Every structure is written in C-alpha cells, then in structure tokens.
Amino acid sequence: MRRVPKEMTDRARRLRNEATPAERAMWQLLSNYRPSFTRQLVVGSYIVDLACRKAKLAIEFDGSQHLEQQNYDDRRTKFLESEGWRVMRIWNNDALSNPEGVARLILQEAAECLGGTHPQPLPFREGRVRRPRYK
Template sequence: MLRRVDPRLTARARELRNNPTPAEIAIWQRVSRYRPPCTRQYVEAPFIIDLVCRKAKLAIELDGSQHIDAVDADARRTAYLQSQGWRVIRLWNSDVLANPDGAAQHILSTAAECLGGTHPQPLPSREGRARRPRYR
C-alpha cells in the first residue's frame, strides 16, 4: 500500500516550485534537460528536498544564508535522508550563482557516479535521436 503524503507538505512543495530561488532557477535551467530526470521540491516526509534525481537516489540541497546557523538541523536532516537510502549533496546558493555550470556539472557527475558508470555528460532528452517520419 502506498503511504499518503501529508497534504500540507504537498501544498508547501507546490508553493516552493512556483516560487523558486535564483539558485534553483540557475540549476534547473541546466539540469532539467538531462536524463535521468530530476524533480524539484520532492517530498520525502517529513522533509521537502530542493532537487532530486530519483533514479540515482541523489538529493541536492541548495542552502542559503539561513542555513549558517542551522548546522545541527541540517546534519539531522542529512542523516535521516541517508538512512532512507539517499545520497545528499549540499551546495551554497552563492556558489551556485557564481558558477552555475560548474554546480550543474557536479550534480550530473554525482548522479552518474550513483548510477554506477553512466556517461558523465548524458544526452539531453531528445538529442541524438533520429526523427521518425510521420505518416499521414
């Protein structure tokens, strides 16, 4: 039986997806076209993860200045997610905004590592596919 997600968490995740931070926008523009796909604001109760690659079980947390004083809470959150089988990487918003391409490359290479040797630069979803002729 599927476990139900708290509707309040789902609503909060939807709100966060609709109001992304500049760092989330910068990363999403770079990783959304690659495979395996990523998901923004994924609910892993009782938490909402900024970005995940579900196939690789990779959780990416984009931390802003509010996390400077939340080291213990972040450590507990990371420990919980790891106990659920997630690999967690944390990136500072300022680092992402200073080098978004490097941050995206780090995310993609870590996802490839989690998947055990997929290509380090996976093709965007449609690139490399031959077009099939359309029949009328």
C-alpha cells in the first residue's frame, strides 16, 4: 500500500520540475544546509513548497494569485498547524529581491523550531584543563 497517493506524488514531481523563480532561488541557497530541506513535500492532501521535516517547518511562497485564494490558504495553514507544522508565508518578490535575507530568516526559524540555540553559549574550550605537551 502506498503511503502517498500516486497522483499526489506525480503532481509534486511536476511542481518540482516547474518551480517558480523564488522557489529555485531559495532552494539554491538552502539545499546544502542541515537539517535538510525538501521541495514540494506532500502533507495530507496538500503540497508544501519547501519544508524542513526535522523542524516540521513548512515554507510557502506566495505570489499575486494568493490574494484571491485567501480562504484556501487559511484552510491549508490550519490543517498543517493541526498536524504540528509551523507555517511561514513568504512573498515571491521578497524572496527574489533579498534571497540571502530570506534564507537567513528561514534558517533562524528552523533553528527555533528545533529548540533554538542557547542565548549565552559557552566560549570555545571553556572549563577544559590544558594538558602539557610532550616533546
């Protein structure tokens, strides 16, 4: 038995191949980071543009067509949040005009979803006793 219906898999594959310029720009910047990101992930009956599975962070890139489908986007966001996902919505023009800034924002959000970083990390090697070198 398939975990994801074949038509959803085929649609996600087609969306990956026909990615928007904003999705391509973000993928190029985020694909090498860990935890890893996935393009066009099927979650329930929806396909998320970009996702970090480990952090359960869903990133949606919105263009002008999303102004007209606000109800659909709200239902989608409520469903994803009910499944434990945190949803970020980013306008395509923001991703294209400032890709490095948007990528940094996404990575910060993913780190926050994973428990964040310590507000005051210890300096490197603090607390270690230095051993003498042997010659």
